[in-house]
Amino acid sequence: MDHILIADDDAGIRGMLRDFLEDEGFSVEETDDSDQVVAAIRGDDPPILVLMDVRMPKKTGIDVLRELSEDQGSQLPIIIMTAYGSASLAIQAMQLGAYDYVTKPFDLDEVLITIRRFIEHHRLLQRVAQSGATRGDHDPNEYIIGNSSAMQEVYKIVGRVAASDATVLIAGETGTGKELVATVIHRNSGYSGGPMIKVNCAALPETLLESELFGHEKGAFTGAINQRKGRFEMAHKGTIFLDEVGEMTLATQKKLLRVLQEREFERVGGSITVKVDTRVIAATNKVLSQEVSDGRFRQDLYYRLNVIAIYLPPLRERKEDIPLLVEHFLNKHRYSSSSAPTRISTSAIQRLMEHDWPGNVRELENIMERAIVLSQGSIITDEHISFSSSADGHIIDIAQRVRNHSTLRDVQQEVEKQMLIEALKQCDGDQVAAADAIGLELREFQQRLSDYGRHSNLPTEVAL
Numbered sequence: 001m002d003h004i005l006i007a008d009d010d011a012g013i014r015g016m017l018r019d020f021l022e023d024e025g026f027s028v029e030e031t032d033d034s035d036q037v038v039a040a041i042r043g044d045d046p047p048i049l050v051l052m053d054v055r056m057p058k059k060t061g062i063d064v065l066r067e068l069s070e071d072q073g074s075q076l077p078i079i080i081m082t083a084y085g086s087a088s089l090a091i092q093a094m095q096l097g098a099y100d101y102v103t104k105p106f107d108l109d110e111v112l113i114t115i116r117r118f119i120e121h122h123r124l125l126q127r128v129a130q131s132g133a134t135r136g137d138h139d140p141n142e143y144i145i146g147n148s149s150a151m152q153e154v155y156k157i158v159g160r161v162a163a164s165d166a167t168v169l170i171a172g173e174t175g176t177g178k179e180l181v182a183t184v185i186h187r188n189s190g191y192s193g194g195p196m197i198k199v200n201c202a203a204l205p206e207t208l209l210e211s212e213l214f215g216h217e218k219g220a221f222t223g224a225i226n227q228r229k230g231r232f233e234m235a236h237k238g239t240i241f242l243d244e245v246g247e248m249t250l251a252t253q254k255k256l257l258r259v260l261q262e263r264e265f266e267r268v269g270g271s272i273t274v275k276v277d278t279r280v281i282a283a284t285n286k287v288l289s290q291e292v293s294d295g296r297f298r299q300d301l302y303y304r305l306n307v308i309a310i311y312l313p314p315l316r317e318r319k320e321d322i323p324l325l326v327e328h329f330l331n332k333h334r335y336s337s338s339s340a341p342t343r344i345s346t347s348a349i350q351r352l353m354e355h356d357w358p359g360n361v362r363e364l365e366n367i368m369e370r371a372i373v374l375s376q377g378s379i380i381t382d383e384h385i386s387f388s389s390s391a392d393g394h395i396i397d398i399a400q401r402v403r404n405h406s407t408l409r410d411v412q413q414e415v416e417k418q419m420l421i422e423a424l425k426q427c428d429g430d431q432v433a434a435a436d437a438i439g440l441e442l443r444e445f446q447q448r449l450s451d452y453g454r455h456s457n458l459p460t461e462v463a464l
Contacts (some may be wrong), residue, residue: 121159194238220269335377
């Protein structure tokens with residue numbers, strides 16, 4: 001049974017809340033002493049949640065939050081109760097780590113909704129944390145890492161929306177972990193029993209993307225020798241993840257809009273309406289509101305996708321998470337299957353903390369994987385940490401311009417070929433690292449490299 005502590009100097013309010021919450025199945029304790037709130041949260045068996053009045057004897061609720069935030073982190077299991085009109089206090093409480101606030105006089109149903117929302121959020125965080133320690137049915141490497149205030153905000157939103165059916169739009173630079181967040185949402189949603197189907201909208205030309213999304217009938221076009229289900233149909237009773245949705249052409253956007261509105265579509269070349277029940281999660285490294293202003297993205301589709309928005313901060317804005325991420329990658333990328341995790345020196349960690357991370361978490365993982373190999377699984381020192389050279393930075397700049405273009409196929413082939421060549425040279429022929437450096441999936445990178453090797457004068461030292 002979930003245990004809740006009510007902290008208020010008004011015995012009448014405490015009694016009312018206690019009776020109400022006990023009727024809802026909670027175990028409830030009361031106090032009018034702010035010091036007892038601090039002691040309870042710091043204790044061995046803390047309550048799952050504290051409902052605390054902002055005006056308390058001895059110490060105010062703000063004083064309690066400030067004291068607890070020093071040793072408990074930026075997210076506290078506290079919902080502040082404040083008088084109607086005390087907006088500034090409510091904002092200050094949230095900044096100091098309170099989960100949420102409710103205003104007096106109470107709407108008890110609103111209080112209950114806020115409490116249950118917190119509990120869903122709390123349990124989601126527990127599942128995410130436990131997935132890193134136990135293998136279970138899922139890949140232990142697929143969980144979100146970070147204790148920074150920026151990531152706590154991400155956890156808070158994920159905890160609130162995961163169990164709903166709402167469409168989610170995840171925004172953030174390349175390499176920040178958008179697909180990982182989508183996976184966590186799916187696994188904690190009502191659609192977790194179904195498949196999670198992923199589509200990279202930037203990797204396919206318009207003619208293929210429509211068929212990939214909606215499927216096609218036999219004879220719909222040259223080469224369509226059989227009926228084929230599309231990704232939406234495959235995601236029935238599950239989740240479809242539309243990665244880089246900002247790369248879609250306006251024509252495909254129009255067809256996607258209909259699916260979001262009506263939950264139905266026709267396969268390419270077909271006339272039979274197919275109905276689907278699937279959750280949609282989209283991701284983009286573009287600012288879609290600006291794309292709308294520039295006429296490259298439909299406003300109505302933007303509103304349909306942007307029901308719940310999650311912004312993933314770049315690594316340079318949450319550097320305090322680097323040690324945790326490093327520890328994770330040292331465990332994930334062991335020198336051999338029988339090796340213990342590689343260790344890392346303090347000076348090497350400091351060097352990582354000073355880097356700007358244009359490639360974000362993906363870049364950090366690549367650097368750590370390389371350092372583990374160079375150190376032969378022993379101790380990673382400064383000499384094993386190799387950042388992008390100026391040429392590598394040029395690769396990233398080119399890749400960003402490519403991604404900001406309407407589609408990859410609009411970029412001149414010569415520019416793309418040189419980008420592939422330069423990436424391989426700077427990564428010493430490591431195709432995985434080169435693909436990551438320019439933001440391509442390995443299979444797509446190898447296919448493009450193979451095409452240029454057959455049809456262009458690609459230097460033999462970098463050809464497949």
